[in-house]
Amino acid sequence: MKTIYKGLFSFFLFSISSILVAQEKNSFFDSRHRVGFLVGYGTQNFGQLSLEVPYDYEITFFKAQYYYVLKKGQEISLELLAQPQFNLTQYRHIDFFSDKSNGFEVGLNIGALIRKNLNSSQMSIYAAITSGPHFVSGTPQRQVEGFVFSSNFMVGVNFRLNNHTFLDIRPSFRHISNLDFKKPNGGVNNLVLSGGVLVNL
Template sequence: MGRKLLLCLLLFFSVSIITAQEDNSRFSIGFNYGFGSEFNNKDYTFENHFYKAQLYYKLKERKHFQYEILVQPEINFAKHQLLNFYFVKPETPDYQEKRDRYTQLKDVREYVLNLGFLIRKPINKNCSFYVLGSVGPMITDTETERMSKGFAFADVLALGFSFRIQKIQFDIRPELRHVSNAGLSSTNAGYNTKNIEFGISYPL
């Protein structure tokens, strides 16, 4: 009887410590899925879907706002096609061959490490709105008329809504995304897309 009571007390104590650690934890880990497309234009198409791991760190908590930083490794799967072949000008070397090549539908992979800053406004204990800005280095595996293959940057500005059920937090996050290589390569028109993300996270 004494051993059972001691075991129950130890179990209760352990659960209490774990729960307290989760409540006070500054770190959360999660996963997001998103998709989107380019703004309507006559020059090109760009449709994408992507997966992000999410690591949140709560920097500071004030009376009305919370401040967080994020690390977001991402893989982005896109389809791109040049519609307006006049985008490749005749003065471009081998312009006809490039027009023929760039107007083909292409699969594009992007590997990104986003670093973000988030300002959160709690509504109540379980719901909040937030603004998120992020920027990060990226590798793209496909040359297009708008961007060279290789190193580039991804910039994201998002508005989000979070709601919590027990320990699990769910997110809905509409966003604007710009991708370019900051002039590091000759081809740097980049892409502009409107996306939406859905996410889930849990305190560590």
């Protein structure tokens, strides 16, 4: 009986040590390539947080993500981020009494992300700036539809789910306009909250 207990205890210790070693070997910085998928929601008002603007432009985001680590250290990495996306929109003009119209966006954002590894690779925090061309099918009166640039400023946190997969939570601010290529070009701003998964390849 003692032999069985010793065997079980040895197996338990071996299993725990294997898990710890695997976690150490599978930190954010063990891979230069990562992919992910995010869904999100953007609006002008999140509870008490408001942009106080005279228009409605709501977005449901569907973003694929590719990360490439440009430079990495023990705790901090600099990464390239690409985000092809298809988004559904609802918008209303300045009067606030008209019905909301449905639309869509298609675009690609590219930018830079800086990440800090925390808690022995169980969590990381990051900040990023991205921008890129988009086509929008409809907008409030202050902004002409069609070709625009989307600029995004974001912070986020990742939590480990298993050796290669992480939960991704990200609040951000987004601005679209068209660099005065066509009038009107008042721009549209959104507060955004997104969530998804990130996988080390």
